Amino acid sequence: MISRRIVLHFPIDLVSDPIISRLVKKYDLECNILKADITPRQIGILVLGLKGENSNYKDAIEYLKSLNISVQLLSQDVTRDDDRCIECGACVTICPTDALTRDPLTGAVSFDKESCIGCELCIVACPMRAMKVCF
Ligand code: SF4
Numbered sequence: 001m002i003s004r005r006i007v008l009h010f011p012i013d014l015v016s017d018p019i020i021s022r023l024v025k026k027y028d029l030e031c032n033i034l035k036a037d038i039t040p041r042q043i044g045i046l047v048l049g050l051k052g053e054n055s056n057y058k059d060a061i062e063y064l065k066s067l068n069i070s071v072q073l074l075s076q077d078v079t080r081d082d083d084r085c086i087e088c089g090a091c092v093t094i095c096p097t098d099a100l101t102r103d104p105l106t107g108a109v110s111f112d113k114e115s116c117i118g119c120e121l122c123i124v125a126c127p128m129r130a131m132k133v134c135f
């Protein structure tokens with residue numbers, strides 16, 4: 001049995017494809033959609049939790065790659081460099097778990113590490129490179 005959280009980036013023409021139902025029916029995986037979004041560049045982003053037999057998981061990843069979908073494992077340890085952060089809020093709207101939030105009164109942007117699932121979406125969004133993955 002394997003349990004993984006992955007990020008998929010896929011072209012807009014695949015957005016309406018029943019990819020999730022295939023993962024469930026053909027590969028017998030439990031799928032938990034953590035985030036689904038389409039970027040302004042018309043790229044679909046799906047953050048998924050997958051659980052199932054190892055061989056099925058491997059086959060499912062191969063299937064996704066065969067569709068030209070980029071598959072990334074979620075990183076676990078994301079940190080914020082508070083000295084770099086200018087509290088612009090770009091990360092707040094993109095964070096799927098509300099680990100990054102803005103205080104409506106003060107405007108301060110907070111990072112709750114416990115709520116972070118390591119999807120790395122904020123790392124791409126941050127103009128100051130304040131969000132980092134620790135390996
Ligand atoms: S995107 Fe970067 S600079 Fe802007 S609030 Fe988030 S961490 Fe701070």
Ligand code: SF4
Nearest residue numbers: 095116117119120122
């Ligand atoms: S990596 Fe960034 S965007 Fe993803 S859950 Fe953690 S704080 Fe939110």
